[in-house]
Amino acid sequence: MNTNKLRREYQSHGELTEDNIAKNPFNQFEKWLNDAVAAEIDLPDAMTLATATPDGIPSARMVVLRGFDENGFCFYTDYDSQKGRELAENPHAALVFYWRELDRQVRTNGTVEKMTSAESDAYFASRPNDSQLAVWTERQSIVISGREHLTTNFKKAEQTYQGDDIPRPPHWGGYRLIPNMFEFWQGCPSRLHDRIRYILKDNGGWEIERLSP
16 A cells, blocks of 8 residues: 555644743643634544553553643553553563644653552542443453443443442552653744754753654
8 A cells, every 4th residue: 555645734733932932831732622622623632642662562551541730641541551560570661642633742751650548449430430440340450251242341341330339449549650752843834844842951951853754
């Protein structure tokens, strides 16, 4: 397949400059996320999470952003999933957000830590009932015999917790990525795209620099 046929032209969504970008990358991210929501982009909170083994073998998958502030970006998963195991051995990761309709991309990387039990409990309690039961159905990433295995275990979980509050499984909870770098990319029709990078300094401030596209 010749993928050159899939080429498209970038639209004009304004330029990203040192004058109009926020001094704090979390503020700039919040602005762009709000723009994506206002543009009614599907799944504006979807992000690629990249992890790696201690010897540098990478893996990546789509996950959902479940909150952020200046402490970092939050997501939830099974601690014993592939990403959970890799983070236990190598607590460094990267995130990518891509909003095609706005020709925008945000990259960030940093260290990852587990969220507190109280934070994980609070988020788990806010999930729909079926989502809570699904976490009890099976351990993520293990090999199973087929879909029937899942449906059988889901029914067992329904029977176990019928009419009761569903507790958070001890093997499931939240992680927080604490950024030390952000890169904001704005596509331009000329393909002279704007790339602005923030680097965390020792004093806790952010150094802003422009990258060649």
